[in-house]
Amino acid sequence: MNIDNLEKNVRRSIYFVSLASVVAPTFYIIWFWFVNNRAMSKDTEAWGQLGDFVGGIVNPLIAFSAFYWLATSVLLQKTELAETRKSLEESKNVQEEQAKTVLISTKLQYLNIQLEAINSQISAERSYINQLIQQGQIHGTEYTVVTRSGVNMTINKVLKEVNDQITTHSEERDRLINQVKTIAPNLG
Structure with missing residues (x-):
């Protein structure tokens, strides 16, 4: 796994989750203000529902992204550990020969x-x-x-x-x- 590509993918995931966190509430607000001609509610229950809606969309994205990067991190560590073991074995063999x-x-x-x-x-x-x-x-x-x-x-x-x-x-x-x-x- 290339480190440069890995960094680009991490940035893309952060941008995607951040964008989803902003876009979801924006569409919700546009839907109610402009499409349904509704005014901002003063009812805290309605704001709670908005929070539930945004959380229902953004939380799974964040959880999926976190799981994906956790799995990627484990695979990367596994690869690096295998390379380290190989290097240590080669070093051991060279030292034994020396x-x-x-x-x-x-x-x-x-x-x-x-x-x-x-x-x-x-x-x-x-x-x-x-x-x-x-x-x-x-x-x-x-x-x-x-x-x-x-x-x-x-x-x-x-x-x-x-x-x-x-x-x-x-x-x-x-x-x-x-x-x-x-x-x-x-x-x-």
Whole structure:
């Protein structure tokens, strides 16, 4: 229902009821004064009858107009309520999608931080291996070094432990990458 048309129809109804309220008594007066040549009565009973006549014509028009606009108002509210429900449902769906996207983004950021930490650990372990290899080339593989934990070990044993740690970190990195692929399959 168009709002502009609705406003025009309301104005028309008001004009019609107002016109009927004026025309009915005017015709009544014309009928008695000019057609029947009657003078204005001083009898209050006659004026009461005139009021009943005017009320009998105008009151049903007003009541019909009021009922019509009440029904129109209910239909308009029903339409607007349906549109509001539809908009709210669409808004709810959009918000749910946004929440899912934010959740996925947060999970991916968390996994990315973990991947960066693991890659840093792997890089540090590889640098440590390179230092051990350089010392092994200079002093031999049975040369004893002090490890990062403060224990004396031969370079061969330290290299084996560091390689085991790199393998563990690499497996953890692969597990995290699989989680990323599971969370966001279109990224990889």
